[in-house]
Structure formats: structure tokens, C-alpha cells
Amino acid sequence: MDDARALTARLDAQRRAFSAAPYPSLAERRDRLARLAALTRHHREEIIAAIGEDFGHRAEAESRLAEIATVLQAVRHARRHLRRWMRPRRAAVPWRLQPATARTHPQPLGVVGIIAPSNYPWSLAWLPAIDALAAGNRVMIKPSEHTPATSALMARLAARYFAPEELCVVEGDAEVARAFAALPFDHLLFTGGGAIGREVARAAAANLTPVTLELGGKSPALVAADADLEKAAERIAFGKWLNAGRTCIAPDHVLIEASRLDPFLKALERQVARFYPEGSASRDYGAVPGKAQRERLEAMLAEARDRGCRVIALGERLELASGGVKLPPTLVVDPTDDLRIMQEEIFGPWLAVIGVPDMAHALARVAAGPRPLALYAFTDDPDLRRRVLQTTHSGGVVFNDTLWHNAVPALPFGGVGASGIGAYQGEAGFRRFSLERSVFVQSRRSAVGWLNPPYRRWLLRLLGL
Secondary structure, three states: OHHHHHHHHHHHHHHHHHHHOOOOOHHHHHHHHHHHHHHHHOOHHHHHHHHHHHHOOOOHHHHHHHHHHHHHHHHHHHHHHHHHHHOOEEEOOOHHHOOOEEEEEEEEOOEEEEEOOOOOOOHHHHHHHHHHHHOOOEEEEEOOOOOHHHHHHHHHHHHHHOOOOOEEEOOOOHHHHHHHHOOOOOEEEEEOOHHHHHHHHHHHHOOOOOEEEEOOOOOEEEEOOOOOHHHHHHHHHHHHHHHHHOOOOOOOEEEEEHHHHHHHHHHHHHHHHHHOOOHHHOOOOOOOOOHHHHHHHHHHHHHHHHOOOEEEEOOOOEEOOOOOEEOOOEEEEOOOOOOHHHHOOOOOOEEEEEEEOOHHHHHHHHHHOOOOOEEEEEOOOHHHHHHHHHHOOOOEEEEOOOOHHHHOOOOOEEOOHHHEEOEEOHHHHHHHOEEEEEEEEOOOOOOHHHHOOOOOHHHHHHOOO
16 A cells, blocks of 8 residues: 555655646757666666676676667667657648648657566666657656666666656566556556456556557467578577577567478578587576576476477577576477477577478468467568468567567567557657647638538538538
């Protein structure tokens, strides 16, 4: 109850501040974005250290690439394009209503709540905040309770660079997160698993709070007959084992023609050995934090092994002095659909590799399953690319690579169906956190008065009504 009252007090303070200044100028918005960039740029070493402490081990390069650079790039993009995004957009007016004019006017919503996950604890908290601030809103962030060092640093730096009425970070456990989700925000964004996402949606529904849910899912990679196996293995290995597989858009499983399955497995082994020459001990390979998460993954793998699946470990399980644990890159060959590894999002370093008769079967399988957050297809065949785009659904599609669509600020990021609701990033994020207000301006020379009662039937027929 005390947590709920404290959260409500913070929300009320931001609402009052928003009511006093409901439409921040371009200069004010750019200033807030510049402060957010400074908060990240000037403290990058502290950020990297905090994430490393929370994870047990995280490659410094991965934190720089996925946490620091993405935030700074998003700020640059928003500040560069914000003037254009803020402009009203003209709307076509039917000839019967001319010379009236119409437009949409983007207006800030008010206070935006953000619930961030633990896998990318810095960037997945700040990226939606960038969009919300660009749209002129106030922001409250609830970072993950599973990354306490990063959350504490985020709260401390937010208080240094922002007034609490502009932006604040709320620390706390799962009970605080539940109370946070129940607040009557003007918009609530959640990134995380589907089960918790459903709880967040139910809590928000009580207040009719609009939600954006980024939920991940089982993102497939299709390797077609014309694909270069070494190149496909290289790009899938990069996307899969970045952050030890704990990426919401990581390739979850590979579908490849059965005749090419074994050569592809060998190619994956070669690429993993090239990326991580010291195996799990390589400094560029990350740990999987959290005992419960590790136990879930190990139980999933044990079930697949017990059921007769071929399991190829590409390293050793490694206990770290920091308390973290590295689980090795591992291939699970041809698991059946009833196994946990095919029922749940893996979200870890296991990769299921499945042989199929041909790409038609692969596409049918993807189309019949839950809609993923990302779909990867390795092919140069224009007809197959067309079929991928026309017969499947996913939040994003990448041809001949993995992950990099999320590094393009001009592309929306979001899911569909089981993988999420709504999208943000760049202009899509600005629109997500804005009210596209309809504006109609009647002309003094308007003839709509002719449509007043008593109605003239001859006029209605003349107008085609």
C-alpha cells in the first residue's frame, strides 16, 4: 500500500507538471533528449560495470554495442527529425466539403509508463523513453528488479539529469512492478515475456490505459537451398549467441532442408569456434544471470536429451568467481513439437535446428504457428522472398542476416499477435506516444449550409447522396 501511494504521488506530480506545460516546444524536447544522451555518454563506464555486476559477466563490446550505441543513435535520429515529426499533416477533404481544410495535429499524451526487462536493462528502458520525450510526454520508468545495480545507477543518474516531474525511475521488486502497471498512465509500454505481458495488459485494462507490449517469441530462421551455408551460419551464430541468446529477436530455431542439415551443423560449429576460441571461457561470451532462468534452460535441454534428440554442446558449462554461470552454445537437432524447447521461447544459448523437406514446408510451418517478433530468411531468390513476405506474419523480416533491422531507427520495432501489440522507435515511436488529433477548419465560403433541414431532395441527388 505504501508503494502504491508513493507511485501515485509521483504520477500526480508529473500530471500537474504536464497540465502546466502541455505542449513542450521543439527546443525543450531537444534539450531533454540531449540530457538523456549526456546521461548515457558521460557514464558509459559505470553503465558497463553495473551490467557486468548484474549479469556475472557480460562482454564489454556487447554492452557498448547493444546498450550505449543504440541509445545515442536513437537520440541523434530523434533530434534530427523532430521538427518534421511535430508538424501538422494535411488531410484530403472530400470535394463536397471544400474549401474547408483538414489536418492531423500530434499532441503529447501526458504521462507514459515504461516497464523494462533484464536482458538489455539500459537500452530497453531508454529507447521507448526517447520516443516518449520526443513526443512531449513526461515519463516514469520501472526497470527490472533482476538487474539491481543497473536499476540503481539508472535511478541515480535520472535524478541528476532530470527533474522528477519530467522523468523518474522507480526501483523495487515484483510487487512494485504490479503496482506500477496498475497506475492510470496515458500510455504504458512493457517489454518482457508473454505471461507477464498478459498480467500487465489486465492491470492496464482496469484503467483503459492503452498499452504497447513487446513480448518476443520463437523467431525462426529459414535457410533456403540457394543460401551460402557458411555465411548463413555466421550470421545466425552472431544473432543467436549475442548476449548468450538472451535477445528477444534472437533466432530461436532454424528450418533448413534436411539434405543440408549436417553440413549446416558443421558450419555452425566452425563459426562458434571462430567467435569464441576459448569456448565458454572466452571473454566475449556472456553469462546467463538468475538461478531460475538457468534451471529453466537446463530442464529444457535435459528433456530434449532424454527424449532422444541429438544434442551438440559447443563448449562447457562454466561457473564464474563472480557468481555468474556461462551456459555453452548448444545445438538441439530435430526436436519434436511437443518438447518444451519447441513450445517455449528459448531465450538462452540453445538453438534448435530442424530439417524440413523444402521451403514450402518451412513457410507453412511458420504461417501455422504463433506470429514471431522477427523472421530471418537466407535466400537471394526473389520469388521465395515474395512468398516469405506474403504468406507469413512477423514483427520484422530480415533477409540474409539477423538482428540488424532493430538498429535502423527509421524502422518501427514491434510484434504482432503473440509477439506483441504496437510498435515504437523513431517516427513510429513518436506517433505511438502522441495523440493524432483531427482538426477540421471550415471556410467562410462553405456551402454546407445547403445541407441543413429542411432537406432538398434535388440537391441530395445532385450531390450523389
